[in-house]
Amino acid sequence: MAIAKVLGIETEYGIAGGPDLDPITASSIIVNAYAQQGRTRINWDFHGETPELDARGLPGLTSFAPIVETHLANTVLTNGARLYVDHAHPEYSSPECRSPLEATLFDVAGEEVMRRALVVANENLEPEHAITLYKNNSDGKGNSYGTHENYLVSRDVDFTNVIRAMVPHFVSRQIVVGAGKVGAETDYGHDADPAFQLSQRAEFFEEVVGLETTLKRPIINTRDEPHSDAERFRRLHVIIGDANLSQVATFVKLGSTALLLAALEDEGPEGFPSPPRHPVRAVRAYSLDPSLRAVEICEDNRWRSAWDFQDELWEIASTYAKKTGGEAVGDEEEVSLVLREWREMLDGVRDDLDAVADRVDWVAKQRIVNGIQERHGLNAHDAKLRAIDLQYHDLRPEKSLAQRVGLKTLLRVDEVREAVHNPPRTTRAYFRGRCVARYPDQIAAANWDSVVFDLGEGPLQRVPMMDPLRGTAALTEDLLEVSSTANELLRALDR
Amino acid sequence: MAEQERIQKQRTERDADTTHDVNVDATKGDQLKAELDDLLDEIDEVLEENAEEFVRNYVQKGGE
Numbered sequence: 001m002a003i004a005k006v007l008g009i010e011t012e013y014g015i016a017g018g019p020d021l022d023p024i025t026a027s028s029i030i031v032n033a034y035a036q037q038g039r040t041r042i043n044w045d046f047h048g049e050t051p052e053l054d055a056r057g058l059p060g061l062t063s064f065a066p067i068v069e070t071h072l073a074n075t076v077l078t079n080g081a082r083l084y085v086d087h088a089h090p091e092y093s094s095p096e097c098r099s100p101l102e103a104t105l106f107d108v109a110g111e112e113v114m115r116r117a118l119v120v121a122n123e124n125l126e127p128e129h130a131i132t133l134y135k136n137n138s139d140g141k142g143n144s145y146g147t148h149e150n151y152l153v154s155r156d157v158d159f160t161n162v163i164r165a166m167v168p169h170f171v172s173r174q175i176v177v178g179a180g181k182v183g184a185e186t187d188y189g190h191d192a193d194p195a196f197q198l199s200q201r202a203e204f205f206e207e208v209v210g211l212e213t214t215l216k217r218p219i220i221n222t223r224d225e226p227h228s229d230a231e232r233f234r235r236l237h238v239i240i241g242d243a244n245l246s247q248v249a250t251f252v253k254l255g256s257t258a259l260l261l262a263a264l265e266d267e268g269p270e271g272f273p274s275p276p277r278h279p280v281r282a283v284r285a286y287s288l289d290p291s292l293r294a295v296e297i298c299e300d301n302r303w304r305s306a307w308d309f310q311d312e313l314w315e316i317a318s319t320y321a322k323k324t325g326g327e328a329v330g331d332e333e334e335v336s337l338v339l340r341e342w343r344e345m346l347d348g349v350r351d352d353l354d355a356v357a358d359r360v361d362w363v364a365k366q367r368i369v370n371g372i373q374e375r376h377g378l379n380a381h382d383a384k385l386r387a388i389d390l391q392y393h394d395l396r397p398e399k400s401l402a403q404r405v406g407l408k409t410l411l412r413v414d415e416v417r418e419a420v421h422n423p424p425r426t427t428r429a430y431f432r433g434r435c436v437a438r439y440p441d442q443i444a445a446a447n448w449d450s451v452v453f454d455l456g457e458g459p460l461q462r463v464p465m466m467d468p469l470r471g472t473a474a475l476t477e478d479l480l481e482v483s484s485t486a487n488e489l490l491r492a493l494d495r
Numbered sequence: 496m497a498e499q500e501r502i503q504k505q506r507t508e509r510d511a512d513t514t515h516d517v518n519v520d521a522t523k524g525d526q527l528k529a530e531l532d533d534l535l536d537e538i539d540e541v542l543e544e545n546a547e548e549f550v551r552n553y554v555q556k557g558g559e
Contacts, residue, residue, distance in 0.1 A: 012558040012559065014553070014555055015555070016552065016553055023555065023556055086558060086559075087556060087557070087558045087559070088555070088556035088558065089555070089556075089558045091558075134553075138555075139553050139554055139555040140550065140553070141554055141555075143554070143555045143556060143557045144557060144558075144559075145555060145556075145557060145558030145559060146558055146559035148559070213559040214557055214558070214559045217559075239559065354527055367531065368534065368535065368538055371531055371534070371535045371538075372535060372538060372539070372542075375535055375539075382546075383546040383547040383549075383550045383551075384542070384546040386546070386550045387542060387543050387546035387549050387550050388538065388542065390549070390550060390553055391541075391542060391543060398541070399541060399543075401538060401541070404534065404537055404538065404541070405534065406530075406534070
């Protein structure tokens with residue numbers, strides 16, 4: 001039986017402006033602006049961070065371990081998320097969620113957190129130093145930053161099977177969840193000189209499997225840092241995704257991937273389509289072809305388009321859901337919504353783009369890029385078209401183009417507002433978030449798998465949370481309610 | 496707005512004149528076109544004025 005697909009998204013936001021035009025300064029201003037609003041002052045705890053561990057065992061000689069920066073602004077929010085400066089970007093890592101819709105909610109709440117931080121930060125800056133934020137993945141000049149998904153996977157699944165089963169999905173899902181890009185920005189991309197691509201990220205991928213995330217980006221990232229009981233769990237760290245502005249796209253990206261991982265856990269990799277012989281070439285070639293006609297030779301000697309892959313993968317997910325109910329991913333209603341939206345997007349991108357311009361980010365973006373190009377008779381490389389691309393992702397309501405193109409929503413505004421402050425009730429994020437809200441002065445630090453209390457006297461006390469499905473509202477709400485101080489809470493936990 | 500009204504009016508007239516064989520797809524096409532035109536008007540309004548400078552100044556450090 002597949003384990004619950006606990007999941008979440010980390011997003012590095014693009015950032016411009018600031019007092020000295022230094023992105024690290026500007027990112028710190030954003031994180032501190034939010035923290036200083038009294039919403040959180042609690043530091044992240046780096047205990048247990050091991051980004052250098054490789055799921056394949058010994059790291060390859062060409063793999064360099066990521067560096068953990070510990071001196072930059074880094075906080076835990078009352079909704080269980082982490083808000084911090086990663087390299088030169090402000091990053092929001094959503095709390096752990098129990099279903100794709102919940103994870104979409106907390107991803108969208110992250111946009112709202114950033115928007116609020118932006119308002120507070122800019123109130124204290126001269127207008128000419130105002131900061132702007134973008135939920136995108138590249139600057140159009142060859143620099144990319146990530147939107148990473150995380151999925152809880154059973155340790156029993158052999159990692160080679162994860163690679164075998166998931167490469168087809170990761171190279172092809174961009175046809176429904178790609179965010180779209182005007183032009184190209186790498187040597188490879190420049191050679192092809194496309195007017196428009198499906199994905200922000202595809203052309204930055206250079207390896208099939210690897211540990212790195214910033215250089216030689218791999219389609220399958222092997223970082224083996226489960227942030228939980230390593231005997232039982234893996235955390236699949238998916239770095240090949242675009243930041244979506246469409247809520248439906250985020251939902252389908254998470255839901256489709258989670259369903260396929262659950263199917264892999266229960267049924268093994270045999271039923272999955274044969275992977276392309278050259279996955280890196282495939283992911284780039286598919287991105288470069290919005291007509292969706294590009295085909296790639298696969299290990300079974302068949303040629304497949306990205307659409308062919310997605311069609312086969314949808315069948316696997318759909319059959320699996322029929323057989324099991326898909327409860328590892330979500331309740332029946334939610335799983336059928338994933339399958340329905342995924343199917344409609346697939347059929348739409350092939351047969352009727354207008355029908356899915358309200359859900360597929362690249363279609364929505366391409367529609368306005370083409371429209372403006374035609375209206376003003378512009379060259380395909382006109383700066384105005386690149387400006388549309390960039391401004392699609394602008395977080396400011398008065399500038400955002402994504403907010404104007406008529407994207408369908410799945411979430412109510414009041415739900416999002418709630419999720420800015422309150423954690424999901426379904427995972428250990430509940431305990432983390434509620435502790436941060438209730439006992440801010442008695443928490444020394446927190447991270448994904450523990451909360452560290454400082455009771456004023458005696459040693460610091462760490463409460464481990466090695467199972468993402470413990471620490472839920474069902475298990476801890478009553479206890480938290482009756483404990484008015486952390487001392488009381490810890491005494492009750494001890495019993 | 497005037498464009499929108501004109502299209503609305505055209506559609507009303509055509510619908511009234513046609514008693515059978517209404518071309519649903521053409522009507523839908525007109526509607527999509529009108530919606531896109533309105534959207535492009537709005538985008539022209541909010542798009543950064545100096546696109547060239549805006550795009551040139553957006554330089555990021557890599558992340559992840």
